[in-house]
Amino acid sequence: MDRPLALEVRDLTVAYEEKPVLWDVDLEVPEGVLMAIVGPNGAGKSTLIKTVLGLVPSAAGQVRIYGQPYARRRELVGYVPQRGSVDWDFPTNALDVVLMGLYRKIGWIRRPARRERELALESLAKVGMAEYADRQISQLSGGQQQRVFLARALVQDAQVYLMDEPFAGVDATTERAIVALLRELRAAGKTLIVVHHDLQTVSEYFDWLMLLNVRHIASGPVAEVFTADNLRDAYGGRVAFVTPNAGSENGHLSEPQSLLSRGG
Amino acid sequence: MNLGQILHDLLFDYTLRTVAMGSAALGLVSGVLGAFAVLRRQSLLGDAISHAALPGVALAFLLTMSRAPLVLVLGATLSGWLGTLFVITVTRQTRIKQDTALGIVLSVFFGFGMLLLSIIQRMPTASKAGLDKFLFGQAATLMSRDVVTTAALGAAALLVVLLLWKEFKLLSFDPAFMKSVGYPVRRLDILLTTLMVIAIVIGLQTVGVVLMSAMLVAPAAAARQWTDKLGRMVLLSGGFGALVGVLGAVTSAQVGRLPTGPTIVLYVSGIVVVSLLAAPDRGIVAQLRRRRRQRVQFAAEALAIHLLNHEGAPDAAVETAIAHLRQHLQWDESFAERVTRRTITSGLAERSNGHLRLTSYGREVARRAMAR
Numbered sequence: 001m002d003r004p005l006a007l008e009v010r011d012l013t014v015a016y017e018e019k020p021v022l023w024d025v026d027l028e029v030p031e032g033v034l035m036a037i038v039g040p041n042g043a044g045k046s047t048l049i050k051t052v053l054g055l056v057p058s059a060a061g062q063v064r065i066y067g068q069p070y071a072r073r074r075e076l077v078g079y080v081p082q083r084g085s086v087d088w089d090f091p092t093n094a095l096d097v098v099l100m101g102l103y104r105k106i107g108w109i110r111r112p113a114r115r116e117r118e119l120a121l122e123s124l125a126k127v128g129m130a131e132y133a134d135r136q137i138s139q140l141s142g143g144q145q146q147r148v149f150l151a152r153a154l155v156q157d158a159q160v161y162l163m164d165e166p167f168a169g170v171d172a173t174t175e176r177a178i179v180a181l182l183r184e185l186r187a188a189g190k191t192l193i194v195v196h197h198d199l200q201t202v203s204e205y206f207d208w209l210m211l212l213n214v215r216h217i218a219s220g221p222v223a224e225v226f227t228a229d230n231l232r233d234a235y236g237g238r239v240a241f242v243t244p245n246a247g248s249e250n251g252h253l254s255e256p257q258s259l260l261s262r263g264g
Numbered sequence: 265m266n267l268g269q270i271l272h273d274l275l276f277d278y279t280l281r282t283v284a285m286g287s288a289a290l291g292l293v294s295g296v297l298g299a300f301a302v303l304r305r306q307s308l309l310g311d312a313i314s315h316a317a318l319p320g321v322a323l324a325f326l327l328t329m330s331r332a333p334l335v336l337v338l339g340a341t342l343s344g345w346l347g348t349l350f351v352i353t354v355t356r357q358t359r360i361k362q363d364t365a366l367g368i369v370l371s372v373f374f375g376f377g378m379l380l381l382s383i384i385q386r387m388p389t390a391s392k393a394g395l396d397k398f399l400f401g402q403a404a405t406l407m408s409r410d411v412v413t414t415a416a417l418g419a420a421a422l423l424v425v426l427l428l429w430k431e432f433k434l435l436s437f438d439p440a441f442m443k444s445v446g447y448p449v450r451r452l453d454i455l456l457t458t459l460m461v462i463a464i465v466i467g468l469q470t471v472g473v474v475l476m477s478a479m480l481v482a483p484a485a486a487a488r489q490w491t492d493k494l495g496r497m498v499l500l501s502g503g504f505g506a507l508v509g510v511l512g513a514v515t516s517a518q519v520g521r522l523p524t525g526p527t528i529v530l531y532v533s534g535i536v537v538v539s540l541l542a543a544p545d546r547g548i549v550a551q552l553r554r555r556r557r558q559r560v561q562f563a564a565e566a567l568a569i570h571l572l573n574h575e576g577a578p579d580a581a582v583e584t585a586i587a588h589l590r591q592h593l594q595w596d597e598s599f600a601e602r603v604t605r606r607t608i609t610s611g612l613a614e615r616s617n618g619h620l621r622l623t624s625y626g627r628e629v630a631r632r633a634m635a636r
Contacts, residue, residue, distance in 0.1 A: 053444045071446070079444040086438045090303060091494045100434050104445045109427050136492040156445070 003030040004066060006160045006191035007052065012061030014044070014051050021047045024061070025216045029193060031159075034186045035208035036196040036222075040235050043213040045195040046082065049162040053079055065160060075104075078158030080149050082165050088138050094148045095120055095133040101152040123155040124148070128177055143174030150181065160191045168197065179205050202226055270514065280517060283403045286411040287513035287524075288506040290467040291479060293418035295505025296425060297463040298480035299487060299498045300456060303436045308363070309351065309457075311477035312370045314464045316347025318377025318473045321398050322384060331394070333413040333469070340465040347373050348457060374473070400523035401472030403513035414466045421459045425498075432456055433494055470513060475525035479505060482532040489543035508532040561610075563603040567593070568612045568630040571622045584619045 009027040013020060022044045029035055037045045050056040052063050054070050065073035078101075098120040099112045106112055112120075124130050127147040132140060140148065146166055153161055166178055182192050182205070196202065202209060202222060209225045211217035211234040218230045273280045301310050317340035324339025325331065347369045354365040384395055397405055425432060434442045435452050443449040460480070467476050483504035487497045512528030541548050570593065574583040582588055590600040604620065607613045612626035622630065 050440075055440055055443055074444075074446045077444070079441060081438065081440055085440060087303075087305075090437045091488065091492050091497050092433070092437065093492070096433075097437070100430075100438065100441070101445075103430055103434055104447070106430075108431070111430060138492075152441075 003032060005029065005064070006031040006033075006066060007193065008064040008067075009048075009052065010062050010064075012048075012051060012063065013059045014047055014056060015059050020214065022051070023215050025212070027210060027216060027219055029191060029208070029219075031191050032186060032189050033208035034182055034192045034194070034206050035210060036194050036202055036206040037210045037212055038196050038199065038202060038234070039212035039217070043234070045212055046164050048212065049079075049164060049193065049195060052162060053077070075156075076159040078153035078156040078161045080153045080161065080163040080166055083142065083146050083149060083168065085164075088140075088145055090137065092137060093133065094124065094129060094135050094137060094140065094144075094151075097137060097148050098123055098151045098155055101155040120151070120155055123151040126154055127151045127181060141171065143170035146170050146174060147177065150178065154181075158190070161185065161193065163192065163194045165195050165197060167201075199231070270518070274514065279404075280514065282408050282411055283406045283513045283517050284510045286406040286414050287403055287470055287509035287528075289411065289414045289418050289509075290463075290470055291483070291505035291507065291509025292502045293414075293421055293505075294463040294467055294476075294479040295483040295487075295502035296422060296498050297460045298482075298484040298505070299494075299501040300425075300432060300436055301460055301480055302484040302488065303494075304456075306457075306460070307477070307481045308366050309348065310460060310464060310480040312351060312366045312373075313344040313348055313461055314468065314473045314476035315370045315377075316373035317341070317344040317461075317465055317468055318398060319343050319373055319380055320346075320377075321468065322377055322380035322395065325384065325395060326380065333410045336469070337413060337417070337465050340468055341461055343373065344461045344465055345458070348461065377473070397472070397523075398468055399472050399474055401468075401470050401475070401525035401528075402516070403470045403524040404517040406470060406513075410469060417462050417466050421462050424455070424459060428452070428455075470509075470524055471528055472523065472525035475529050478525075478529045478532055479509070482529075482536050483508065486532075486536045486539035489539040489546045504532070504535055508535065560599075560602055560606050563595070563599070564606040564610060564612060565629060565633045567603055567607050567620075568622060568626045569634055571613060571620060572627060572630040572634075575622060575627075581619070584621065586615070586618055586620055589620070 005028050007027065007029040009025055012022055012025040012027075014022040025044075025048065027048075037048060039045055047056055051058050052065075052070065063070055065076055070077070095117070099116060101123075102112065102116050102119065106116060121130060121133060124133055127150050129144060129147050129151060132144060132148075137145065137148065146169075150163075150166065153163070167175055170178070182194070185192055186207075194206070196206070203226060206222055208220070209222045210219035211225060211230050213234045213236065217234045218225045274284050275281065298310070301307055320339035320341070320343025321336050322339075323343070324335050327339075328335050351362065351365045351369050354360050354368070355362045360368075381396060381399075394402070394405060431442075431447065431452055434447070435449065435456065439449050439453070442452075464476055464480065467479055471479055484497070484501045486504055487501035490500060491497050508528050508531040511531045513524055515531075516522040516524040516527040539547070542550075544550055567589070570589075571584055574580045577583075583592065586604060589595070589604065590597060593600070595603065607620065607626070608615060611623055612629055613620045613622050615621075
């Protein structure tokens, strides 16, 4: 593939107090893909993107964004944390949260000006939240809160987006809106790396896939990676049957453990 | 003493004016920093810092034999800082949880401070007098050099908050995101915590180590009730802090040997109680009223569904009779009446000959409610 690598991870090992969370993970993500990171609970999915972002220290290995360390490529990267990672009772409104995505560009001491407000409003409009700009964030539904986080990442105007479970606990409308937005971003040449939980929607939503369970199991185009063998490797034999490369018409089964077990 | 006399003294009595200005300054600063402490869930850290400051005060005195405010404040700052550092390190490096670390720091430092204080009490020097006011605070002993120290340190702290306003906001709301965009989060965290230490130590002499954390937490908790905007919350919290500072200090200065800390706590508790009860939206009264309204609204919809289910059925005449509703739906009289009234006023149904009849709007609402 001739496309440049948006993200390259080499030999990445991360441990919390000597308990390895990621073991020697390699990953290459070409520019312009919409990629899911999938794996069982505790597989290290969130840890992987937090390590890429420098939020979690690595024990070994390196991370490159467009060939450079993260610290040099920060402005190319947008981050959507898990919704549950902040206190939504914080006294602020939706527009203010989106503006936070611009703080670094605004610089020290200066306050957001009208131009930044307009950018933030535009970004809220892109996620269908324009009319909620003044709404106190605790009064938003879970899905709306998630969209505010997305808008904050959009306003960063990044090339690579890392998203930690943007579909967790959102309503169907929000899920559709997010998928549409992700596709739009991909069409604009952005690279999207999404921690995902729902195996049933992998083939429908994504074109690139990484299967992770502490080790790197497989990664590449969904058509090649989303196979029964790989899934069994990733889920440790607990998935006796999933429908690789099938649509999602039989509803949402978010955790494969519920799909009958063989080992366990 | 009447109110006019107190006001007169506040303006023209040198001692009282000094006391009032000093306590207003410390109340403002601790209110502002306390707002951030509460939002960052560090309320208890404030308590640990203030208790941890006591041995610093005592040591500073023992080493210099001076009671100059700057010397004592410096000692308090260093020792409060050491306590904070201990909490952070223990929480990060061991399996001990933060609440335990806070408890250890609070009691060990405070105990050590008390020990030093009792040693000082037995010393034959004259200058020892009044160090025990650091326990519960004594505003009446404030002198203008104390006020100058308080005002200078407080102004510096407030200036930093003003300049780094948006950075501190982001730090309080989402530090992980802040780090991902390249801010030196650790350093900002240390800076904000240092400002908190400053806010605490400038209040120690007036309010005392035991109750200083009330000046940090209570105004902020009260302010949060009244607004959903960070800016307003911080201003309000600072305002509450200044108000109770002045009220408490003046009261205790007027009434003989009343310690200032407890007096301030009484005032600030009043503000907290009123805020918890009466604030619009977040207040308990408003919440109860809202819940009751929702219950009636829900019952009105349930009633509409009931009417829809029996509409046109043979038993419609019985089931829609207002007199029978109570019995059938098992509502007590006053509740049934309220619901019936709500059903009519919100246009779901009409009254005709002692019966309730759904309007077309009511039919639509009932259908939609059932489809949910």
